Amino acid sequence: MNKYIEISNELRNHILKDNLYHPNDQLPCEKDLCIQYGASKMTIKKALDILVDEGLIYKKRGHGTFVKGLSQQQLDIMEENLCNTQQALTGFSRQYAKEDVTSTVLEFSVIPPTPKIASNLHITEEDFVYKIIRVRNRNGVPCVIEETYMPIDLIPGLKMAHLESSIYAYIRQTLHYEIQSSHVRIRAKGASEFIARNLQLEPGSPVAVVEQIAFLDNGMPFEYSFSTHKADLFDFSAVIVKKIP
Amino acid sequence: MNKYIEISNELRNHILKDNLYHPNDQLPCEKDLCIQYGASKMTIKKALDILVDEGLIYKKRGHGTFVKGLSQQQLDIMEENLCNTQQALTGFSRQYAKEDVTSTVLEFSVIPPTPKIASNLHITEEDFVYKIIRVRNRNGVPCVIEETYMPIDLIPGLKMAHLESSIYAYIRQTLHYEIQSSHVRIRAKGASEFIARNLQLEPGSPVAVVEQIAFLDNGMPFEYSFSTHKADLFDFSAVIVKKIP
DNA sequence: AGGCATTTGTCCGTATGTATT
DNA sequence: TAATACATACGGACAAATGCC
Numbered sequence A, B: 001m002n003k004y005i006e007i008s009n010e011l012r013n014h015i016l017k018d019n020l021y022h023p024n025d026q027l028p029c030e031k032d033l034c035i036q037y038g039a040s041k042m043t044i045k046k047a048l049d050i051l052v053d054e055g056l057i058y059k060k061r062g063h064g065t066f067v068k069g070l071s072q073q074q075l076d077i078m079e080e081n082l083c084n085t086q087q088a089l090t091g092f093s094r095q096y097a098k099e100d101v102t103s104t105v106l107e108f109s110v111i112p113p114t115p116k117i118a119s120n121l122h123i124t125e126e127d128f129v130y131k132i133i134r135v136r137n138r139n140g141v142p143c144v145i146e147e148t149y150m151p152i153d154l155i156p157g158l159k160m161a162h163l164e165s166s167i168y169a170y171i172r173q174t175l176h177y178e179i180q181s182s183h184v185r186i187r188a189k190g191a192s193e194f195i196a197r198n199l200q201l202e203p204g205s206p207v208a209v210v211e212q213i214a215f216l217d218n219g220m221p222f223e224y225s226f227s228t229h230k231a232d233l234f235d236f237s238a239v240i241v242k243k244i245p
Numbered sequence C: 001a002g003g004c005a006t007t008t009g010t011c012c013g014t015a016t017g018t019a020t021t
Numbered sequence D: 001t002a003a004t005a006c007a008t009a010c011g012g013a014c015a016a017a018t019g020c021c
Helices: A003-016 A030-037 A041-054 A072-095 A115-120 A160-164 A167-174 A193-199 B003-016 B030-037 B041-054 B072-095 B115-120 B160-164 B167-174 B193-199
Strands: A057-060 A064-067 A101-111 A129-138 A141-151 A179-190 A206-216 A221-230 A236-241 B057-060 B064-067 B101-111 B129-138 B141-151 B179-190 B206-216 B221-230 B236-241
Touching (some): A003 A041, A003 A072, A030 A041, A101 A160, A115 A221, A115 B072, A141 A193, A160 A167, A179 B206, A206 B179, A206 B206, B003 B041, B003 B072, B115 B221, B167 B179, B193 B221
Antiparallel strands (some): A101 A129, A129 A141, A179 A206, B101 B129, B129 B141, B141 B221, B179 B206, B206 B221
């Protein structure tokens, strides 16, 4: 593992687990951290900047580096979520790996894409896409319904069995692609009759919809999806840090 | 302005506005960019890494740097949102600066905080907080209702007039504090009777709730708020980029 | 399969700038 | 003013991944 990753992991643990650094504590200055970790200033800076981006600490020029005044609840959320943010890129099955996850496939077909789908998947309307509609159950309870489109050229050989377990595992392990990033858009709405029926809700009940475009590490969008979550099971966290002073 | 910010701004414009670099295009290699911009490798790398974080480009070691296969719609969203993500830290009035924004103050009082509020604002239950409930109107239409708590010690002298315009402007311009970051949590639910009445909705209609803790550049949380958005006016975008290979 | 050139990644050292106390 | 601490920028050495021959 890289040095700056290791240092940032260690410092993060000191804040979130070891209780070595508490909210509002000042961290050792960069020079001391250099000595402590036998690293250069750039390496320490890089390690600290990761924690700044994660929302754990802040730095003030001429002053020092400090832990933010975070509540225990926030610390807990962050401990759970820091990996989770990354796990958004590992698919539903991995995200809830500890729980009993099953899928009910409602539709699995190959169709020509609508203009919107073609555009977002960066293909033409003459290409074909898989259309997949799945209900995801956690511990036997339906909680998300996913409508997914993927270019067949990019993800060849997709079978029903993959849908019932994890498409992401197929992409990673069989096709040897890596997922690089994902652009999400979150909205709320009332459940349609179709959604309501499959999530065991009343029509019009509040649901959260995550529109996602996911990219492979070759820059191509390979998945365009709409995940509709039961409102009371949906919880999305994010940290926004000011970059430009 | 810093060199790496300028370079990254220029490259971003080449992608989003000048149409100089298109989706899937390869950018010049770092060495060439060094020559082109008269900058060192580290500076170019830093500029490019900003665009990677923003979700515009990706890099492959031993191969090069490329624009992602983004749709025009995505490019539009990003052009609008790249500033917006940062503007989440400037408050509602700034965010919708082009539109006619008004506020209706429903409650403005000073109360002792509940345990949850005290914890998230990192104060004791013996401190006091402002409690503010405001309806925000865009072009005369109520679209968000905000329930806000702020420690009176941190934000002294807050008056009704500030609530009717912008609290953030007061904090920045009068108290000379800067907002450093904000932790948000997004959920969906059905509107309560109170929410429904004030947003001119039917009770139970879907709404999006943003729970936010905002931090000053001294590390202290100064605002704990719940913003309830009319579902059809709520739209949140985010980019998730895989950091660890 | 092996070797080579290309390209980005990591890490170090150093110098200078800027904000705070 | 001086000391402190983080920020920017440069250059160089070596490592690791990729594509091509």
